[in-house]
Amino acid sequence: MASQTTSTIVLGVEGMTCSSCVARVEKSLNELPGVTAAVNLAMHSAKVEFPSTVSEAQLVQQVTKLGYTATLPQAAKPNEAELEEGKAGKVTLLERLVISIFLTIPVIVLAMVPAWQFTYWQWISLLFTTPVVFWCGLPFHRATFINLRHGTLTMDTLITLGTFAAYGWSVYALFFGAAGDPHMHHSMELFAWQADPTHNIYFEAAAGVTTFLLLGRYLEEKSQRTAGEALRALGELKATEVTRVVDGVEERIPASELRVGDVFVVRPGEIIATDGIVLEGQAAVDESALTGESLPVEVTATSRVTGSTIALDGKLVVRATEVGQDTRIAQLAALVEDAQLHKAAVQRLADRISAVFVPIVVGIAVVTVIGWVIAGAPLAVGFTAGIAVLVIACPCALGLATPVALMVGTGRAAQMGIIISGPDAIESSSRITTVVLDKTGTVTTGKMTVRDVYVDDENKSAALQRIASLESGSEHPIAQAIVLYVTTDRHDPLPAVTEFRSVAGRGVRGVVEGVTLSVGTQGWMEENSLELSSVQREVLSSARSTGATTVLAGWDGRVRAIITVADTIKEDSALAISRLRELGLDVVLLTGDHEEAARAIAAEVGISRVIAGASPESKVDVVRGFQAEGKRVAMVGDGVNDAAALAQADLGIAMGTGTDVAIAASDITLVRGTLSAAVDAIQLSRRTLGIIRGNLFWAFAYNVAAIPLAALGFLNPMLAGAAMAFSSLFVVLNSLRLRSFAR
Numbered sequence: 234m235a236s237q238t239t240s241t242i243v244l245g246v247e248g249m250t251c252s253s254c255v256a257r258v259e260k261s262l263n264e265l266p267g268v269t270a271a272v273n274l275a276m277h278s279a280k281v282e283f284p285s286t287v288s289e290a291q292l293v294q295q296v297t298k299l300g301y302t303a304t305l306p307q308a309a310k311p312n313e314a315e316l317e318e319g320k321a322g323k324v325t326l327l328e329r330l331v332i333s334i335f336l337t338i339p340v341i342v343l344a345m346v347p348a349w350q351f352t353y354w355q356w357i358s359l360l361f362t363t364p365v366v367f368w369c370g371l372p373f374h375r376a377t378f379i380n381l382r383h384g385t386l387t388m389d390t391l392i393t394l395g396t397f398a399a400y401g402w403s404v405y406a407l408f409f410g411a412a413g414d415p416h417m418h419h420s421m422e423l424f425a426w427q428a429d430p431t432h433n434i435y436f437e438a439a440a441g442v443t444t445f446l447l448l449g450r451y452l453e454e455k456s457q458r459t460a461g462e463a464l465r466a467l468g469e470l471k472a473t474e475v476t477r478v479v480d481g482v483e484e485r486i487p488a489s490e491l492r493v494g495d496v497f498v499v500r501p502g503e504i505i506a507t508d509g510i511v512l513e514g515q516a517a518v519d520e521s522a523l524t525g526e527s528l529p530v531e532v533t534a535t536s537r538v539t540g541s542t543i544a545l546d547g548k549l550v551v552r553a554t555e556v557g558q559d560t561r562i563a564q565l566a567a568l569v570e571d572a573q574l575h576k577a578a579v580q581r582l583a584d585r586i587s588a589v590f591v592p593i594v595v596g597i598a599v600v601t602v603i604g605w606v607i608a609g610a611p612l613a614v615g616f617t618a619g620i621a622v623l624v625i626a627c628p629c630a631l632g633l634a635t636p637v638a639l640m641v642g643t644g645r646a647a648q649m650g651i652i653i654s655g656p657d658a659i660e661s662s663s664r665i666t667t668v669v670l671d672k673t674g675t676v677t678t679g680k681m682t683v684r685d686v687y688v689d690d691e692n693k694s695a696a697l698q699r700i701a702s703l704e705s706g707s708e709h710p711i712a713q714a715i716v717l718y719v720t721t722d723r724h725d726p727l728p729a730v731t732e733f734r735s736v737a738g739r740g741v742r743g744v745v746e747g748v749t750l751s752v753g754t755q756g757w758m759e760e761n762s763l764e765l766s767s768v769q770r771e772v773l774s775s776a777r778s779t780g781a782t783t784v785l786a787g788w789d790g791r792v793r794a795i796i797t798v799a800d801t802i803k804e805d806s807a808l809a810i811s812r813l814r815e816l817g818l819d820v821v822l823l824t825g826d827h828e829e830a831a832r833a834i835a836a837e838v839g840i841s842r843v844i845a846g847a848s849p850e851s852k853v854d855v856v857r858g859f860q861a862e863g864k865r866v867a868m869v870g871d872g873v874n875d876a877a878a879l880a881q882a883d884l885g886i887a888m889g890t891g892t893d894v895a896i897a898a899s900d901i902t903l904v905r906g907t908l909s910a911a912v913d914a915i916q917l918s919r920r921t922l923g924i925i926r927g928n929l930f931w932a933f934a935y936n937v938a939a940i941p942l943a944a945l946g947f948l949n950p951m952l953a954g955a956a957m958a959f960s961s962l963f964v965v966l967n968s969l970r971l972r973s974f975a976r
Contacts, residue, residue: 244292245277245278246301265287334444373392377389392442452637475497516531539560541873546737590933626940638967642659649910662914669823689791704716732749766792772795780828784798812909848874869886887903889906931960
């Protein structure tokens with residue numbers, strides 16, 4: 234029997250509102266024979282692996298029969314015109330929230346201030362509350378009815394029951410009770426049995442619950458809005474046009490038209506259009522975004538080059554070997570997508586408990602009504618107590634507990650130069666055991682600076698001026714570092730250079746003040762017949778052992794100077810790493826740089842474990858390896874080469890000074906671009922999570938204490954609504970404590 238082939242597809246899934254929805258969609262897809270599905274609420278997607286015996290249409294049908302909307306990848310990517318048209322016809326959560334606030338404020342004010350209850354004020358409340366409950370609150374009610382179709386009760390169910398009960402009773406009281414009297418004023422009796430139940434209306438409870446929860450849902454949605462931006466950023470990191478060579482003739486074409494086997498030209502400063510092999514030429518190629526290597530890589534004929542890297546100098550003729558989805562940058566995008574999709578969203582406590590909490594509340598409300606009737610009270614009194622139960626149990630505080638604390642915490646973080654993406658980052662920070670640090674741009678500045686100078690000449694200043702003059706004609710980062718070192722605090726111009734010549738990957742040569750100079754590699758010195766002394770060889774060997782890059786300069790038959798250039802460690806790196814260890818975290822340096830340079834940097838900042846020479850793919854493997862050992866990993870990086878690892882890690886922290894790809898793939902972005910900010914981010918996230926847990930505890934404890942009072946008739950629905958508002962106020966005030974967080 235032939236083995237079945239399997240395919241993988243990412244479906245867009247809309248309509249999910251909580252972890253119950255995620256579990257339901259996942260379970261339904263996995264019921265199909267041979268299908269394995271992973272559903273992500275934050276990305277509204279499902280990654281499905283399925284055999285050839287199952288069609289894509291079956292997968293879509295399996296989701297849509299639950300009441301959700303499923304789209305295939307092709308359908309999920311409309312053109313710009315279709316996208317704008319879709320947006321124009323869709324009501325956003327923010328629009329519902331704004332309208333709800335505008336209509337709810339006068340309803341609450343009229344209900345709570347008897348002096349302002351003018352003639353027919355209750356009918357104005359009806360007019361304003363109706364669109365709030367039925368239109369603004371539609372997302373909750375839609376989710377409720379979808380869940381009820383499948384026999385599931387969620388927090389959305391409780392929202393619908395509470396608001397509909399308060400609204401429905403109020404309408405009944407208006408049309409069939411005493412509340413319809415033009416001169417009606419709210420009675421302020423505490424107990425349900427003290428007044429005619431049909432004399433009061435509870436529109437403020439229905440509208441207030443809807444508005445509070447819309448605010449919470451909007452803040453939550455806003456915190457998830459950046460999901461998937463890493464993929465778009467990766468897509469933008471490419472050349473748009475390329476110079477193709479056909480029969481010796483150059484032509485400019487869109488880069489997307491390039492095919493395997495095509496020959497194209499890359500000039501200085503251009504982005505290499507796709508992966509390929511160099512046929513002719515030499516150049517220094519900036520691969521830092523992909524590899525993390527701070528120094529440009531020298532490429533010559535037969536060298537492989539990667540698309541989206543940049544040729545700094547020299548002209549290259551390249552034959553394309555991979556295009557489109559087969560290129561390395563496309564494979565990195567796939568890694569980011571896979572890692573993001575499988576990073577589970579926070580399973581909110583309110584959702585986890587809803588399976589038990591909601592049925593209990595509904596049961597108590599029903600028993601309350603029956604109990605009062607059995608006790609001989611009028612049916613209206615029983616209904617009043619039952620409504621009070623549903624109103625007091627409405628999860629306003631639950632709905633605000635996470636998003637308000639998140640909003641305040643992320644706002645305080647922003648003041649400190651830290652951007653926290655959402656609840657996933659907050660929860661993950663409390664579980665981190667291992668921090669993996671990229672080197673270039675994270676621990677170090679990523680900028681080359683002169684570390685040491687050895688000049689075998691009596692006039693050191695004059696020799697350095699000659700070297701800087703020659704290097705000023707080069708665009709190479711090392712040359713620029715040398716020029717900056719020599720010219721700092723100098724005001725007089727450097728000597729003029731004639732007969733300048735640059736050889737990519739080797740060095741430069743020219744005439745300065747009548748002397749022919751050569752500056753570059755040791756091999757370049759040998760090509761120009763410039764000899765090294767035994768002392769200079771020792772200096773050279775010592776410098777290279779530290780991981781620094783060496784630049785040699787010579788004239789008149791021998792080498793005259795050796796300049797060591799290295800990446801600079803950020804001022805706060807050592808202190809920040811010490812703080813991480815004080816938090817009980819293991820620190821690992823993971824870099825694409827070579828072993829010597831990595832270990833030299835690690836020794837200076839106090840890191841004992843180093844993994845060097847890592848490619849973007851192997852960085853992901855390293856993170857996965859730690860996770861397989863049961864460790865919770867935070868990855869800190871700044872380049873495209875770190876993007877997939879950032880997405881794979883339990884907590885991705887990107888330097889704001891890095892690439893858009895890394896920032897989009899991360900959970901936390903450090904605008905300050907320092908490691909100290911990373912420590913601040915972890916500490917603030919932990920503090921925020923503590924506030925969220927406190928909020929959730931209060932909200933549930935409040936419900937547990939207040940529901941029996943409402944059931945026994947000690948709270949009428951209006952006061953229950955006020956108590957519900959107080960609970961929400963407590964949650965807000967508790968969250969505001971985060972504003973005082975300091976380093």
